[in-house]
Amino acid sequence: MINEVYVFLSAMGSGAIAGFIYDIFRLKRKVMKTKTFITGLEDVVFWVITALLVFVTAYFSNEGEIRLYFLFGACVGVLIYYWLFSRWVIQILTFLIKIVIWPFAFVIKALKTPAKWLAAVVVLGAERAEQQLIKTRKKLKRRCQSIQHIIRKV
Numbered sequence: 001m002i003n004e005v006y007v008f009l010s011a012m013g014s015g016a017i018a019g020f021i022y023d024i025f026r027l028k029r030k031v032m033k034t035k036t037f038i039t040g041l042e043d044v045v046f047w048v049i050t051a052l053l054v055f056v057t058a059y060f061s062n063e064g065e066i067r068l069y070f071l072f073g074a075c076v077g078v079l080i081y082y083w084l085f086s087r088w089v090i091q092i093l094t095f096l097i098k099i100v101i102w103p104f105a106f107v108i109k110a111l112k113t114p115a116k117w118l119a120a121v122v123v124l125g126a127e128r129a130e131q132q133l134i135k136t137r138k139k140l141k142r143r144c145q146s147i148q149h150i151i152r153k154v
Contacts, residue, residue: 003062008073010061011054015077016085018050023089031097 025046029039054074058066 004069007062007067008069010057011070011073012077012080014053014057015074015079016081017077018053018074019078019081019086020089021049021053022046023086023093027090027093027097 025042029042034042054066055064058064058070062070
């Protein structure tokens, strides 16, 4: 009986860990929008990780035997995790991500205006250079035509 309780609690723990892993994937999707194909790949990666987690837990807690109460325990672990911890975990992870991203966002925001100004200067310079090249091309074309005209007369 004690072994079954240990197996059930192990299954609940693996279910809670699977819920945490799902929250990480969910948070990643919230932060970074991806295409449908990539989302499908992420789903496959999640299920492979979850399956490995469940089978490793079953292997170490119950010699690899997966029984109905083990699967029930994993489901209960996921549900308890979502009811008790998921909201807090998402908030904490979001806060940590903001702390990590904040310095980069600050630097990018600080460099945005000078970068726009520099881009405008470069574009203006490129437009002037283009106009100068067009004028030079026209002058060269006229000179080549006059040289051709002189050569024809000779």
